[in-house]
Amino acid sequence: MSVGKSVRLFLSEGTPGGLITAEIMNWTGHVVAAPRSDLAKLTKRPEASRTGIYLLLGEDPDSVGGMVAYIGEGDDVSRRLYQHSRPEEQGGKDFWERAILLTSKDSNLTKAHARYLESRFIALATEAKRARLVNGTAPGQQPLPESDISDMEYFISQAQIVLPVLGVNIFRTTKPAKKSISPVTEVAAESGTESPIFEIVSKKHGIHAQAREIDGEFTVLEGSMVRKQWISTAAHTYEQLVPKLKQTGVVVDSDDGQTARFTQDYVFASPSAAAAVVHGRTANGRTEWRIPNGGINFGQWQTLGVENEPDTD
Structure with missing residues (x-):
């Protein structure tokens, strides 16, 4: 039996093309999406100074998926975004037009958590093959306690629900979604439906x-x-x-x-x-x-x- 999800979106500027925040009930994660033109506003938000993951997205007409992406992590995501906003000759990246931040509302994500999430998200994007990744190398899987791995996998499962609502499909796969257990509610959630062949x-x-x-x-x-x-x-x-x-x-x-x-x-x-x-x-x-x-x-x-x-x- 499918279990519904309530995703709360807030249009910070009152327009669908501006800065948007997204949350799921009983999930400590928090997502912020913004166009590159709103980078100054994005980096001034409290979420941007936390430890977390970020996605840089742009169009790539020559690829099958039509998207190019970079996945990174940082203790202070705003500093990483500032670095990527510089011209390429100064070490920045020119391809991206949209940034997505994934952080935690309770500020409990550590550097080790962020590195684990970065590695897993890169692996998921590679498997999905919906975007051309420009990450130079994929970091190895970070060792974490079993309980932390469970929490991070739940974080990923919820992010995979929220991101497509924001039009970010680079992690979506064609495999049937697995049931995930919330560490808070312990309710089985099943996403994804299939038609006949x-x-x-x-x-x-x-x-x-x-x-x-x-x-x-x-x-x-x-x-x-x-x-x-x-x-x-x-x-x-x-x-x-x-x-x-x-x-x-x-x-x-x-x-x-x-x-x-x-x-x-x-x-x-x-x-x-x-x-x-x-x-x-x-x-x-x-x-x-x-x-x-x-x-x-x-x-x-x-x-x-x-x-x-x-x-x-």
């Missing part, structure tokens, strides 16, 4: 791809066989997806010379984008993806249980 099959072209909606995201599953390249003569933005997927190793050519296959689960922006990569041409994903053995299509599945238009008279 949908497929596209073309025996003529050797295509057999499977996908499902996981936690609201349309995900093509590892091992799916797709067209080797774009075959349509009509230009489309989806055409650029195929070389990007191959460049990053998400899709590799098969031995038959006609098809390619997914080496991992991969999240698409829409079922139509996924169907286009599978067919090598534009396609309506809502009708192309179907439950196996003659089942309903994805669009029909989405509207299951929806009543007829209500009578407004």
Whole structure:
């Protein structure tokens, strides 16, 4: 049984593009997100002077996920942000346009905790493959007492709920979420929902791809066989997806010379984008993806249980 979560957001400037704070009930963690233009305000906040983790995010049109990120930690995060705000020739970083701070409201995070979190978040981002990381080297896992590790893993599980609400998806994976136990409430929380498996099959072209909606995201599953390249003569933005997927190793050519296959689960922006990569041409994903053995299509599945238009008279 899924357990709901209440995420409290506060728009410090009254606008969605400004500084935002985020919290979860019964979680000691605290998240602050701000655009680079609000860096001066961000570094003056009390949270920024605490020990914690920070993310620097920017756009990367050449990568599959379209994002570039840096993950760091510090005893005084504001000092680290100041250093990263300088020009690159002075040791700073130019790529980022948004900063995210993760600290603790009770100020109980230590340097050892922060290093553990940094290492784990880098590992999670590497596994998710949703952003190009510019961290030079990933720090080794920091040794902590068993009880501290449990607390830090809970901290991470809650951050993985809050961050996507702020539009930060670099840690989201396609694996089913594990149940986590709150050290405060001891309530099992289960996040992430999965749809039935949908497929596209073309025996003529050797295509057999499977996908499902996981936690609201349309995900093509590892091992799916797709067209080797774009075959349509009509230009489309989806055409650029195929070389990007191959460049990053998400899709590799098969031995038959006609098809390619997914080496991992991969999240698409829409079922139509996924169907286009599978067919090598534009396609309506809502009708192309179907439950196996003659089942309903994805669009029909989405509207299951929806009543007829209500009578407004």
